[in-house]
Amino acid sequence: MLSRVVFSAAAAAAPCLKNAALLGPGILQATRIFHTGRPSLAPVPPLPEHGGKVRLGLIPEEFFQFLYPKTGVTGPYVLGTGLILYFLSKEIYVITAETFSAISTIGLLIYVVKKYGASIGEFADKLNEQKIAQLEEVKQASIKQIQDAIDMEKSQQALVHKRHYLFDVQRNNIAMALELTYRERLHRVYKEVKNRLDYHISVQNMMSLKSKSRQ
């Protein structure tokens, strides 16, 4: 009993301590970190807009930047020209009949890419956008569904808070009915008692009348 007094005194003296003791386990559980061993990859980062820059369609920009401090802007082009001349003169690249077919094929490819590249890119972009719009629709529909469920849940919770009105009404009804039956029975008792008393009075009256009339 003394310990209880001490506890209550301590609680009264330091109310924050009491609250901390009540909330302690809850706070510990809320901040526990789940170690999964590797960082999760969600949310996935968005795709980059453009790929790595490439010059002449073949050589990445990093090569040009690599040679820029030593040779300036024309360095890689001079290097390319020198290499091509070297291969041709030393016949490391042999000119055969296939060379001409290769030249015409590559020329045709470059012509097609230069002329229709942009429009094909736009077409592909439109297809992509359609796909993304479809997926976005599905996502939005699912979000809306869940939001509707949440709203219904909230409204039902609000209703649950109001059900004490129902009980109050029922309680009042029962109290009124009880009061009614009580008063009814009271009135009935009064009537019965009055009936009996009236009977006795009327009997007395009659007896006295009879005795008076006989005299």
Next chain:
Amino acid sequence: MASVIQVKEKKLMDVQLGELPSWILMWDFTPKSIAGAFQRGYYRYYNKYVNVKKGGIAGMSMVLAAYVLFNYCRCYKELKHEQLRKYH
């Protein structure tokens, strides 16, 4: 050679010229790590040039150019007979 201690984790550009053989020997040549290296290289190329919103011709053309070069190197031995001049 105080720099040998951390040689394995250096990239190609940071390795000194003298340590190149030892740096190459430090790689592990197990099949699993070779496959891993191929996979990493593939994904590096794929994520840089192909897996973008507005890719261009570069992603595919570099692969085709590399394929053309590889086949030319393979056929060079037979092509040497078709050279126009004997002495260069």
